[in-house]
Amino acid sequence: MNYTATEMMTVAAARAIRNDDVCFVGIGMPSAACNLARLTHAPDVTLIYESGTIGTKPDVLPLSIGDGELCDTAVTTVAVPEMFRYWLQGGRISVGFLGAAQLDKFGNLNTTVVGGDYNSPKVRLPGGGGAPEIATSCGEIFIVMKQSARGFVDNIDFMTSLGHGKTGKEREALGIKTRGPSRLTTDLCIMETDPASKEFVVTSIHPGVSREQIAENTGWAIRFADQVVETPAPNESELAALRALNERTARAHAGQ
Amino acid sequence: MTLFVSLKEAIAANVFDGDLVALEGFTHLIPYAAGHEIIRQQRKDLTLIRMTPDLIYDQLIGMGCVKKMIFSWGGNPGVGSLRRFRDAYEKSWPHKLEIEEHSHAAMANAYEAGAAGLPCAVFRGYLGAGLAEVNPNIRFIECPFTGERLASVPSIRPDVSIIHAQKANRKGDVLIEGIVGVQKEAVLAAKRAIVTVEEIVDNFDDLHPNACVLPNWTLKAVVPVPGGAHPSYAKGYYERDNAFYKAWDPIASDREGFQAWMQENVLNAGPDAFASRVVFTQAEK
Structure with missing residues (x-):
């Protein structure tokens, strides 16, 4: 089946969410993955x-x-004060799902x-919101972001x-x-946090992607785990669900 | 004192040059019509507070009304930058803009502290965050019982807070429902509060006992402006105009294009124009 790198990234990020998670969702790519x-x-x-x-169970992505x-x-x-005080600060959230403009190998984020x-x-970006x-109060942090040496x-x-x-x-x-960043999903691979050094190491490479490609698109000296697996390609039902979601969303945002 | 006045009178009597002003509404119920009236009355040197400045502060900044902005996320949601904000902050056009930047948690807590009459808010936040190093209004205190290091920010006490809500009854009590954001806190934290509403109804007899109602004696002015939150939305009345949020980006990316748009749609228009900008759904019961 044909699929794009962005579809692979979204599907791979979505797979990390567990059925019993309580997930604080960032807008954009995290929202697509969570839904x-x-x-x-x-x-x-x-x-x-x-x-x-x-x-919430939106039919289209907000x-x-x-x-x-x-x-x-x-x-x-x-x-909103209750959201941040009771639910987030109160420790009710298992996963915070974030994106960023820039990140480093320890999962520190810049927006x-x-x-x-x-x-x-x-360049002045929108800021942290x-x-x-979220980064310090959720049980753990998943990050999803397109990979590039600039980012x-x-x-x-x-x-x-x-x-x-x-x-x-x-x-x-x-x-x-709280655990902090534990997983980073990109359009090329999946990285997980090394329990000792706390830096991201590549643990799964998406089909058709080379180690050189990952290294070229990373601004730090990238590390690969001893055992690296290939990410399973998106299956038919994952792709169908994602494409239908994206179609509904595009129609809704165009005001139709 | 008359609570029900025109929008022009409400702004003239309550918003002054140099004021600390909060126009709140978390994505939902953003008081656009009131913001446009502030622009028409050419208020100057305002310090604007809002968690998410949205297009309304982009417009107020671009029209030269703003000296300083206090905020926690300054983008066009799902679209990108606020072009007028960035032009003012990076290139001082139409003049220099100061900023004070916080996190959402800090601002939500600061509004709540303002409503509670406290001088500051205390919360577990800004741990390891860069803002704590660049914003002197972010400080840390030690819990007197456990010794835990907690963040503190000054409470927000606006001179005037302005919100948009679904409806008011004949006495001027105001109902707000759906995503209620920090509006109740913003109103109760302020010295003066103005509310624009979609409609005036006879009474609130059919409301749920826990509905969010701001009693008339917490407000200075109540003004019906149907459609007054456009391109934001009013749950039960009309949806968010996401297509407009996308269309704003090219309009605001160019100084002349922005000014022409503001001339036509704000300076040469009035609050009555808002009703024609939205598609009303049937009001929910």
Whole structure:
């Protein structure tokens, strides 16, 4: 079956979601992966968006974090202070699913500024939103992001949200009890966090992708696990569900 | 004092140059019509607070109303950048813009602290985050009982908060439902509050006892503006105009194009124009 690299990435990211997860969903690629999981192998997963919608089951992917359908299909909708205080800070979320503009090998994320410094950046990005506290309060963090040497860098320009810290030790030193980034899914491969060094290592390579390709698209010295497997290609039902979701979404966002 | 006034009167009587102003609404119920009236009345040197500035602050910034913006996520949701915000911040057009940046958790907590009459909010946050190093309003305190290091930010106490809601009754009590964001907190934290609503109904006799109602005595002005949240939305009345959010990007990417759009759709228009910009669904019971 033919499929694109983005479809492979979305399917591979979706597979990591478990049926009993309570998942705090970032907009964009994380939202696509989480909803694909719900429409395939994890029908009972609880999806939470920071607009306060808990247990939402949207028919189309939301363009914003607070589209009406998220509320219409939710188990309940709470105020935003309650969302961050009781549900996130209270420790009710098992997985936070995030994307970023830049990340490093310890899963530290930047969505704030690129180039220059904070006060005079080359490019001003939207900022962190919920991410700084999602990164430290969820049980663990999954990241999904298209791989490129520009985005996967040795040193991020701004520490929007903490992964394992600049040397991999800071998270623990701060006394943070949650696991932090544990899995990174890209359009080329899947990386998991080495339990000792806390850096990402490649554990699964998507079909047709070479190790050289992964190395070229990574700004740090990439490490491969002792045992690297091939990611199973998307199957027919995963692809059908993803394409139908994307079609419904495109129609809805065009205002049809 | 009359609660029901025109939008023009509500803004003239409650929003002044140099004010600290919050127009809230988390994606849902963003008070666009009120924001446009502020632009028409040419308010200056405002410090604007909003978790997600959205297109409404992009417009206020581009029209020169804003001195400083306090925010936690400054993008066009699902689309990309806020072009006017970036032009002001990176290139000082139409003039210099100061920013104070927080996380969502910090701002939500700060609104709640404002509503609670506290000087600051305390929460578990900003652990290892870069913002704590660049924003002097982010500090840490030690829990007096456990010694845990917790984040603290000043509470938000706007001079005026403005929200859009579904309906008001004849007494001016206001119902807000759906994604309620931080609107209740923003109103109760502010010295003055203005609410625009989709409609005025006779009474609230059929409401659920736990519905979010802001009693009339918490408000300074209530103004019916059907469609007043467009291109945001009002649950039960009309949907979010996602196509407009996408269309805004090219409009705002160019200074002249932006000014021409604002001239035609804001300066030469009034609150009555909003009803024709939305497609009303049947109001939910």
